[in-house]
Amino acid sequence: MGLPKPSVGPEIAEVQRVLEKSGLEYKLHGYGTNLEGPWDDVVRVIGECHQAVHALGCQRIATDIRIGTRTDKSITSGGNDSKVKRVVDILASEKK
Numbered sequence: 729m730g731l732p733k734p735s736v737g738p739e740i741a742e743v744q745r746v747l748e749k750s751g752l753e754y755k756l757h758g759y760g761t762n763l764e765g766p767w768d769d770v771v772r773v774i775g776e777c778h779q780a781v782h783a784l785g786c787q788r789i790a791t792d793i794r795i796g797t798r799t800d801k802s803i804t805s806g807g808n809d810s811k812v813k814r815v816v817d818i819l820a821s822e823k824k
Contacts, residue, residue, distance in 0.1 A: 731786055739784055743777045750776070753807055760792070764807040767797070 731739075743761065747754040750773045752765035763770055778789050806813075 739781045739786060742780050742784055746777050746780045747773065755808065762808050 740756070740761075744754075744756060747761065747763065750765075750769070752763060752769060752773060754764070755762045763773065765773075774791065774793070778791070781789055803810075
């Protein structure tokens with residue numbers, strides 16, 4: 729927000745660079761980026777993303793965040809990708 733152009737591609741690319749350096753799992757999609765990891769790390773990296781985009785000259789940033797946590801089991805890997813795979817597998821089994 730606060731840029732003289734409608735495209736935010738360069739700013740999103742900078743966010744992806746920050747996420748790559750973070751070591752956290754992330755996945756860019758058409759309307760945002762999924763970010764996975766320990767709470768403190770995720771919040772810290774979101775702040776780093778804001779700092780990086782401000783450094784590009786963007787004076788105002790709005791970030792929408794949806795947070796999900798669980799205490800019933802530990803998620804060791806796969807996170808959101810495994811959720812998607814589960815649904816894809818269900819749909820595939822119906823076609824057999």
